[in-house]
Amino acid sequence: GEDVEQSLFLSVREGDSSVINCTYTDSSSTYLYWYKQEPGAGLQLLTYIFSNMDMKQDQRLTVLLNKKDKHLSLRIADTQTGDSAIYFCARGGGATNKLIFGTGTLLAVQP
């Protein structure tokens, strides 16, 4: 299977919370990242978490890391239509300069 996996699609109603999940197989990464891609555009870093942390909160975003299960999640509180995008998780490539990206989750926010 893929190194970093995500569910393909998530649909939520405006104002609800969204939870986007990511699993990975290689636990050697020091940092894990969440990127957002709006339609037809490049990716932008939303947030990141250091591997010795369990949780990081940044305004409406909460990142949870379960190192034992190799599971990363991104929670978006009070989801807005402007949050509709593809969300990618990524892990650092260890000693290399690369990022290993997940398959991306398309978040659709219904008004």
Add this chain to the structure above:
Amino acid sequence: SQTIHQWPATLVQPVGSPLSLECTVEGTSNPNLYWYRQAAGRGLQLLFYSVGIGQISSEVPQNLSASRPQDRQFILSSKKLLLSDSGFYLCAWSNRGQGLYNEQFFGPGTRLTVL
């Protein structure tokens, strides 16, 4: 501040024609540079990365090549395009010397359609 440019924004090319996509970075020195392809609006595939002028690492065998003639310039090329080369091409850069933290900054992308 740093900015990254890609051009052209969109490109329609016939099968068998050559390709040259350009990426330039401003406001930083000695960046790591990356080329990705995103097919069908989904997952990212790393094609090439470069840690310095003339230093190119290829991630997957393919019909494409990359060059870095200057510190902040990264070019993606092909001598003869295939239908399967269609996709959204993204260039990115990251700072060196940040240890294991590797935030990458992406350009706006080039939409390539091969007919």
